[in-house]
Amino acid sequence: MAAISKVVLAYSGGLDTSVILKWLQEQYRCELVTFTADIGQGEEVEPARAKAQALGVTEIFIEDLREEFARDFVFPMFRANAVYEGEYLLGTSIARPLIAKRLVEIAAQTGADAVSHGATGKGNDQVRFELGAYALNPDVRIIAPWREWDLSSRERLLAYAAEHDIAVEQKRGNRSPYSMDANLLHISYEGGELEDPWSEPSDDMWRWSVAPEQAPDVPTYTTLTFVRGDIVALDGESLTPAQVMARLNTLAGANGVGRLDIVENRYVGMKSRGCYETPAGTVMLRAHRAMESITLDREATHLKDEIMPRYAKLVYNGYWFSPEREMLQALIDSSQEPVNGEVRLKLYKGNVTVVGRRSERDSLFDESIVTFEEDHGAYDQKDAEGFIKLNALRLRTAARRARRR
Numbered sequence: 001m002a003a004i005s006k007v008v009l010a011y012s013g014g015l016d017t018s019v020i021l022k023w024l025q026e027q028y029r030c031e032l033v034t035f036t037a038d039i040g041q042g043e044e045v046e047p048a049r050a051k052a053q054a055l056g057v058t059e060i061f062i063e064d065l066r067e068e069f070a071r072d073f074v075f076p077m078f079r080a081n082a083v084y085e086g087e088y089l090l091g092t093s094i095a096r097p098l099i100a101k102r103l104v105e106i107a108a109q110t111g112a113d114a115v116s117h118g119a120t121g122k123g124n125d126q127v128r129f130e131l132g133a134y135a136l137n138p139d140v141r142i143i144a145p146w147r148e149w150d151l152s153s154r155e156r157l158l159a160y161a162a163e164h165d166i167a168v169e170q171k172r173g174n175r176s177p178y179s180m181d182a183n184l185l186h187i188s189y190e191g192g193e194l195e196d197p198w199s200e201p202s203d204d205m206w207r208w209s210v211a212p213e214q215a216p217d218v219p220t221y222t223t224l225t226f227v228r229g230d231i232v233a234l235d236g237e238s239l240t241p242a243q244v245m246a247r248l249n250t251l252a253g254a255n256g257v258g259r260l261d262i263v264e265n266r267y268v269g270m271k272s273r274g275c276y277e278t279p280a281g282t283v284m285l286r287a288h289r290a291m292e293s294i295t296l297d298r299e300a301t302h303l304k305d306e307i308m309p310r311y312a313k314l315v316y317n318g319y320w321f322s323p324e325r326e327m328l329q330a331l332i333d334s335s336q337e338p339v340n341g342e343v344r345l346k347l348y349k350g351n352v353t354v355v356g357r358r359s360e361r362d363s364l365f366d367e368s369i370v371t372f373e374e375d376h377g378a379y380d381q382k383d384a385e386g387f388i389k390l391n392a393l394r395l396r397t398a399a400r401r402a403r404r405r
Contacts, residue, residue, distance in 0.1 A: 004113045005031060006031045007112055007115065009021055009032055010035055010115075010116070012036065016157065018167075022164050022166055025056070028143070032055075036060075036062045037065050039066060039183040040069065040070075040185075042187075059110055066242040070244070071240075072098075075231075076329060078285065079332050080332045081285060084316045085265065090185075093315050097128065101132065103115040104133050104140060116144070117129045118145070124267050124268065124317070126147075187207055187276070187277045189274065189276070190275075196273075201261065205275065206275075206277060208249060209252070209254075209257065209259055210253070215255045215350065220255055222235055224283075224345065226343070229292075229333075231284065234248070245284075247280075248283050250279075252347055259276075260278065283347070291343050294357050295338045296335065311328050341358055341362065342356075343356070344357070
């Protein structure tokens with residue numbers, strides 16, 4: 001195999017990726033290109049430039065991908081109402097294919113021989129990054145330091161950093177005890193006390209939301225406008241996808257919405273306990289289902305619900321660029337043509353309640369049929385008798401057979 005002369009590293013500027021950068025230089029004797037993505041994590045990404053420069057990197061990519069992330073990844077996923085294992089809104093999962101895509105593109109642009117990431121050998125992210133990269137460039141070479149080196153603890157990483165004069169944050173008293181990942185859709189917490197699934201997380205762990213019991217005593221009302229299944233406006237104000245998510249994160253977080261504490265099944269085979277804050281996503285899912293409830297045909301709705309777990313599993317396991325996910329997406333997107341209108345929500349102490357939904361053009365809700373008052377012949381209730389008997393035919397046949405035994 002040819003020697004590696006240049007590597008594109010997904011670089012955050014933190015301890016892990018700073019150590020990885022230096023380790024790659026030492027182990028592979030190669031030139032490094034760093035790529036830092038702003039996908040709405042809420043932290044300044046520009047300092048990564050100075051850290052990379054201090055380690056001798058001259059090709060540095062720092063990109064604002066918030067709109068692409070929201071428009072091309074999060075919004076398509078929410079058209080599917082995707083939820084993994086009944087609870088998880090896939091906040092970390094959906095960010096990985098975008099990062100993998102840009103890694104491969106930058107490698108081609110800079111003539112790099114390989115790409116590298118900081119995901120550990122125990123987690124899902126290594127799978128997501130690498131499946132995404134291979135799907136976009138089947139010949140890409142991938143370096144995963146956590147699967148190669150012996151720096152298996154934070155103490156060893158810090159020792160390596162000190163030995164090689166790598167500047168790292170040393171504010172241990174203020175450092176979160178959790179492993180955290182954030183983007184526009186969510187912030188996740190793992191490790192520390194959370195490794196005991198019986199231990200309740202500390203109140204000061206949460207960053208984006210107030211505790212529901214401390215949320216305002218007066219509910220907040222908001223109206224979301226949908227066009228073809230996507231939110232395009234909030235309370236009448238037109239917004240981009242990233243702006244929608246940022247606004248909802250603030251609004252819902254202030255009302256204690258979006259906290260989750262779960263044990264999930266990782267793709268690599270182990271169970272993992274994690275806590276998540278997904279304020280915007282929690283609101284978006286509830287509102288989208290409400291919009292579909294009056295605009296989407298019954299059987300189309302049920303078909304979407306049947307394929308949703310498969311879709312969510314594909315996203316969770318890293319198959320965003322797979323042909324089966326793209327096939328499902330085409331089906332889902334075609335279903336969204338009539339999903340237009342408005343949904344009114346009440347946010348109150350951790351709860352999201354749908355209090356109104358309407359679609360002037362595409363509603364399938366017909367008051368003349370469902371009314372308990374005089375329907376003027378819109379529905380003949382006598383027709384129900386034959387409908388019931390036809391559907392009961394197989395049940396009655398089976399009951400008669402059982403009676404003969």
